Amino acid sequence: MHLGNETSGNAVMFGRLLRHFRERAGLSQEALGGRIGFSKSQVAMVERGNRPPRGPFVERADAALGAQGALIAAGADVTGSYLADWFEDFANLERNAAARHEYETHVVPGLLQTEAYARTVLQGGYPPVSDDVVDGRVADRLARQSLITRRDVPDLSFVLELSSLARPIGGRAVHREQIAHILEVAQLRHVTLQVMPPHRETHSGLSGPFVLLETRDRRRLAYLEVQDHRALTDQEPTVGNMFGKYGNMRAQALDPETSSVEIEKLAV
Numbered sequence: 186m187h188l189g190n191e192t193s194g195n196a197v198m199f200g201r202l203l204r205h206f207r208e209r210a211g212l213s214q215e216a217l218g219g220r221i222g223f224s225k226s227q228v229a230m231v232e233r234g235n236r237p238p239r240g241p242f243v244e245r246a247d248a249a250l251g252a253q254g255a256l257i258a259a260g261a262d263v264t265g266s267y268l269a270d271w272f273e274d275f276a277n278l279e280r281n282a283a284a285r286h287e288y289e290t291h292v293v294p295g296l297l298q299t300e301a302y303a304r305t306v307l308q309g310g311y312p313p314v315s316d317d318v319v320d321g322r323v324a325d326r327l328a329r330q331s332l333i334t335r336r337d338v339p340d341l342s343f344v345l346e347l348s349s350l351a352r353p354i355g356g357r358a359v360h361r362e363q364i365a366h367i368l369e370v371a372q373l374r375h376v377t378l379q380v381m382p383p384h385r386e387t388h389s390g391l392s393g394p395f396v397l398l399e400t401r402d403r404r405r406l407a408y409l410e411v412q413d414h415r416a417l418t419d420q421e422p423t424v425g426n427m428f429g430k431y432g433n434m435r436a437q438a439l440d441p442e443t444s445s446v447e448i449e450k451l452a453v
Contacts, residue, residue, distance in 0.1 A: 195263040197234030206250040221245035240324030267321030284340040284399035305355035342377040364452040379438035389433040
């Protein structure tokens, strides 16, 4: 689903409700934008219904305006997305997952990326896209990270090749910020982060990266993506084998404490 700048009736109604709460709070569009991290023009476009709210806009506006969840409820059906059609099913399952596990080989996983790091990655795709699309994709990626801070916390784990963290994507300053962010997330009680030591001669994940999900009703799925080919499956024995493989990899990787020490060494 790619909404771009399309206008919908729901977006118009949400815009009117946003304006009501903003005016009730006695804030200008510029003042509200300053409080929630968006520009005056972005607030104005949302109020007019010209653009659906993106990223953390709805949650931040609801809190800033004391709407007590009214904006969150109204925004549920209008939040636009630059997620590719093929990624929507996975993103919807991920949003409500009880557990999520990921092995990555080349880049920092999207759930752990800072805004600057994500922007560098998304700007470098092929074929090139417009700045608006990059902005939308960055916002969508950051919005997915609400999984980490969700009230009913999921079980999250990552096994990362140390080389995926070593490349200074975006430059040294962006890299240092990214490493600091990873270490901060790794301290959360529901997050386990491990690195695969580069000197290890072999391990169970040499066939490539993947993500595993477990839903609240204990349905298990595996997601794989390689260049322009991707698959989301709940079929056995594939999923069972993938979970077994990931279990082996967690045993083969460095423990979380040692992993953090190794990651800290990259912040130079």
